[in-house]
Amino acid sequence: MPTYTLPDGKKLSFDEPKSGLEVAAAIGTGLAKAAIGWKVNGELHDLSWKAPEDADIQIVTFPRPGQQASPDALYLMRHSAAHVMAEAIQDVVGKDVLLAYGPPTETGFFYDMYVPAGKSISTDHFNAISGRMAEIIKENRPITRYEQGSEEGLRRLRAEGNKYKVDNAERALGLPSSVYRSSKPAPAAERQATQSLSFYATGTPGKNWEDLCRGPHVPSTGRIGAARVMSVASSFWHGDENSDRLTRVYGTAFPTQEELDKYLAQLEEAKKRDHRVIGRALRLFHIDEDVGQGLILWTPRGSIVRKELQTFIGAELRKQGYTEVFTPHIGRLELYKTSGHFPYYKDSQFAPIVERDDLDKACAEGCSCAELMHRVEGVSERFRSVMNDRTKAETITQDRVVPDDKLISGFLLKPMNCPHHAKIFASSPHSYRDMPVRLAEFGTVYRWEQSGELNGMTRVRGFTQDDAHLFCTDDQLPAEMQGCLDLVKIIFSTLGMKDYRVRVGLRAPDSSKYTGTKESWDKAEAACIAAAESLGVPFSKEPGEAAFYGPKIDFVVKDVIGREWQLGTVQVDYNMAIRFDLSYIGPDNKPHRPVVIHRAPFGSMERFCGVLIEHFAGAFPTWLSPEQVRVLPISEKSADYARKVERVLLDAGVRVSIDESPDRIQSKVKAAADDKVPYMLIVGPRDAEQNAVSVRARGIEKDLGAMPLEQFVSGVREEVSTRRATLDVKP
């Protein structure tokens, strides 16, 4: 005799387990009509599923016109839309397309499928697929669930010859995969093992299209609303690059065509905010294929934005007791063998710059490519024993040892600044009295990112970190972490960035890949969590996301099309001090290992500016604007006064320009508005007479009226010096 509790606390009792539809009908016919699924104890189920026991329930409904669809309703619709799309693709492209995995996502859904050699799914198919989907939706076929015993079901799937579905079934049943072979272990099933397999027919089982699926789904295809194929991409089975390559087709669905159209229009709008579009329009940066992929050329206007940010953070660093250093863009290979970066991360580094004489000598010996690499990546016996002694482990294996006269030496374009900073720390003795040592540098690093991964300013091959390394004692760690987070907080609040999430990367529970002792890790993780808590914003603890050398705190923001980018980061490192044999003298007059914090509150200047351009849609606050004020003379007759106004502003340290084109004032206003200049000063004979300026802020607000020039100058200076995020100078 189950009792179901509704969200408002009302209780409904029945003689026997009831389905969602029956419960909805008991509440009201309107609700039963609108119902597309139900939530039982927080878990989403088919409407036809009967809840066996007492439970908290909630009916999920198709939204009424004008009503916002709930996330649960969208989830159900989109999950079902994925099935409909898969059926449509098999109709349009061929039945030999093998389905693998098709879940809903935040903005829609996708289906991963194996497309046989010789065939492909391209954008040319999209209209046909979307059209077929519309037909299936219009047919309003019931979506029917049925179960088969595990053996029977598996037999059936094997007979169908789709190893991906066999693999899904085996994972659902908690069996080891008989088909998935890879270097990586298959990810564990997200849910508990089931006893039988569930299938969903889009229509009548045995007659219509069917798919192995755990559900849940909407009761019929007519409940999907409007759906559309969005894009096609390649993916890997189980996300494993050594595994099969699959084709991933993305789609999205909404309750109505209007909402779908609105979503598509939003995407178009978002594209206009894209930092690559604005960056070109406002001449902020340039990427030139002759210079190289992923290498940013900062143009004069963009350089101003970056310089202002650097000046801003520089002032904060001085307040916090940092000292600034400069280090070169390259370092000896041996330096990076010491830090462990080379050759461990060689796949994401630019190839080393090797000594010509060593290379010539090896070539003269007729050295093979493999041997050449071995000699570049190898170390001397002495190096090996020193390193292994420091790390107290077989960090460097015997097979990497190369005789001294065969070693090829060279340099590496630096992928990290830390080895250089470690060497600065090591260059003089340190007492516990002068700890912590905080070395800061806008250090430019180079990493070889895969070409498909490059993206405007947000993913590049050369970038400048607002880097610093804090060498501190164990006891100082919590306070230093706190200081690092304060910096990030100051940056985000000054720039009015509120939409970010904080990720605390911790150890995986069962892993031996980490360096450092358990005690020091516990302490560092506690410090990270305490520091994150002090931020006053929600954060997620993510086990397994720590670096191998220590836990970390990352700040992640979304770009205009919803992609996440990591900006600021604070990382604890127990490894570096050991590898570089760093020490300070403690009160006991004995050497101690410092802890190192790597931190970059902006992350990289490139990525941060890219995100910032989108954040402001190019309309920077005055202090960051490349051009802060533009003087617009009404006509040439007012040019002399305009130049006088410009002179006064220039002398006040304001970035000002003057528009002396023969255009009409309307045209000049539009040009300045398009360039997102914070303040326009319209000056004509009237203003000249009174030594005044007529102010207009960024074209957003209309004519603000006239004010004395001196008053405007002091207003702008005040706004800039306090780094105000809004335009506040008004008559």
Next chain:
RNA sequence: GCCACCUUAGCUCAGCGGUAGAGCGAUGCUUUCGUAAAGCAUAGGUCCAGGGUUCAAAUCCCUGAGGUGGCUCCA
């Protein structure tokens, strides 16, 4: 790197086998004007590069480069 798509004037794009087009921008002239585009004129192209098919290629095919969206990766 993988899959799909894209690459035509400075920018945004049309043309898709038969001699290269538009809007904006630029330049010049006229206008001297009070708050989101004055008028007229002119210049501007190896149609991403290389190869092939064809009487004929921006257009069709192949290879390469660069870009976009995903996948994978991110010390």
